[in-house]
Amino acid sequence: MTSASLNLTTVEPQTLREWIDRHEDLVILDVRSAAEFAALHIRGSYNVPLPLLTEHTDAVADRLGERVVLVCQSGVRAEQSRQRLAAAGVDTAYVLTGGAPGFAAAGGDVVRGANRWDLERQVRMVAGSLVVLGLVGGRFVSPRLRTLAGAIGTGLTFSALSNTCAMGKALSAMPWNRAAEEPTAATAIAQIPSA
Incomplete structure (x- = not known):
């Protein structure tokens, strides 16, 4: 992967903070497990765990608008999600550099729950x-x-x-990783605002 293509598919935490303030059409999908999401997530993000997104990529893609940011812990699962969504026709998805912890460290607005190991x-x-x-x-x-x-x-x-x-x-x-209730396909997809 070249540095040019990396710049086209990632977004820095500070840039995301600016987008949150300026864009009403922004959708932030957190692809971590429900337990990880419950422990720490970006305020206003939607939890669609990677296995669910993998099984229902087209249904998720149909709900997304022009600007999508994918979040996980480090970027690996978010990049897998971006590739799946790109194959389904969503070419405007970005991966948050540093994941949810990076966003929190940059002073982003996050919701913290029970502290658990990611x-x-x-x-x-x-x-x-x-x-x-x-x-x-x-x-x-x-x-x-x-x-x-x-x-x-x-x-x-x-x-x-x-x-x-x-x-x-x-x-x-x-x-211990199932302490939070995993969303179903219906609940996860229904929570995403329609494009």
């Missing part, structure tokens, strides 16, 4: 712990346990190459 931090914790467990277990229990570290490393490499995260999907189904 999904990406949980993935790093689990992956790191499994690698350490494999290495320590391989040293003191059985050398075969070192394959656990290798499997996690292979999974992380595949995750980076494919821009997906199986561990993140698995962790998102855990009870």
